Amino acid sequence: MATVSPSWNYTLHLPRDPRAPGIARGALRLILAAHELPELTPAAELVAAELLANSHCHTKGAYALRVLSADPGRVRVAVWDTDPRVPPGFTREAAPEPPPDPDAEHGRGLHLVRAYAHTWGVSVLRELGASRGGKLLWAECGSGALPCPANSR
Numbered sequence: 001m002a003t004v005s006p007s008w009n010y011t012l013h014l015p016r017d018p019r020a021p022g023i024a025r026g027a028l029r030l031i032l033a034a035h036e037l038p039e040l041t042p043a044a045e046l047v048a049a050e051l052l053a054n055s056h057c058h059t060k061g062a063y064a065l066r067v068l069s070a071d072p073g074r075v076r077v078a079v080w081d082t083d084p085r086v087p088p089g090f091t092r093e094a095a096p097e098p099p100p101d102p103d104a105e106h107g108r109g110l111h112l113v114r115a116y117a118h119t120w121g122v123s124v125l126r127e128l129g130a131s132r133g134g135k136l137l138w139a140e141c142g143s144g145a146l147p148c149p150a151n152s153r
Contacts, residue, residue, distance in 0.1 A: 007068070007069045008035065008068065008069050009066065009067065009068035009069070010027075010031055010066070010067045010068070011064055011065070011066045012024055012027050012064060012065045012066075013062065013064045014052075014062070014063055014064055014065065015062075016056075016060075016061075016062070018056070020052075020056065020063075021049065021052035021053060021056055024048065024052055024065040025045050025048055025049055025052070027065070027067075028041075028044060028045055028048050028065065028067055028077065029041055029045060031067050032044060032067075032075065035069070037073070037075060039143055040073075040074075040075050040141050040142065040143065043116040043117070043141040044067075044075055044077050044141045046112060046116050047077050047112070047113050047116055047117050047139045047141060048065060048077045048079070050109040050110075050112050050113050051077065051078075051079035051109075051113070051137050051139070052065065052079055053109065054079070054087060054109055054137070055079050055080075055081040055083075055137075058083070058087070059081045059082060059083040060082075060083070061081060061082030061083065061132075061134070062081070062082055062132075063079060063080060063081040063082070064079070064080045064081075065077070065078075065079055066078040066079070066080060066136070066138075070140050070142070071142070073142050073143045074118070074140050074141065074142035074143075075140065075141055075142070076138055076139070076140045077138065077139055077140075077141065078136050078137065078138035078139075079136070079137050079138075080125075080134055080135070080136045081134050081135060082132055082133065082134040083134060083135065084124050084125070084133055084134055084135050085135070086122050086124065086135060086137075087109075087110065087137070089110050090110060090120075090122050090137065113139050116139075116141065117139035117140055117141055118140050118141065118142050119139070119140050120137075120138060120139040120140070121137075121138055121139075122135055122136065122137050122138070123135065123136045123138075
């Protein structure tokens with residue numbers, strides 16, 4: 001008899017501390033191991049690292065890591081922060097940016113997210129009632145071949 005795995009999600013609220021992104025990546029590894037998805041760890045951790053670093057370095061408020069089950073064999077990694085501005089090039093409507101110079105110290109995040117995620121997106125959140133607004137950048141990682149990053153949707 002086949003069983004259906006129930007959906008799950010975790011949210012880790014992070015302090016403005018330079019150690020927070022590392023702690024969040026450790027929590028992500030534990031979550032994927034607990035849900036028997038260790039094969040997704042390398043891609044999901046890289047995507048999370050890029051999204052967390054973006055929030056930590058380019059925003060001033062709080063941020064959080066959210067990890068949730070997507071389709072079977074897939075995980076959605078999302079980072080929420082209080083800044084509603086979407087990073088350049090993160091939307092699908094934006095013109096593709098050229099790859100960064102191999103020696104560049106910055107500017108690789110979006111390219112890495114697109115290369116390691118099956119799909120990605122952003123939700124800009126309005127402040128309503130208890131909501132703090134901001135944005136939620138997300139990417140889904142899954143087993144199997146990755147689509148061409150330029151054609152991901």
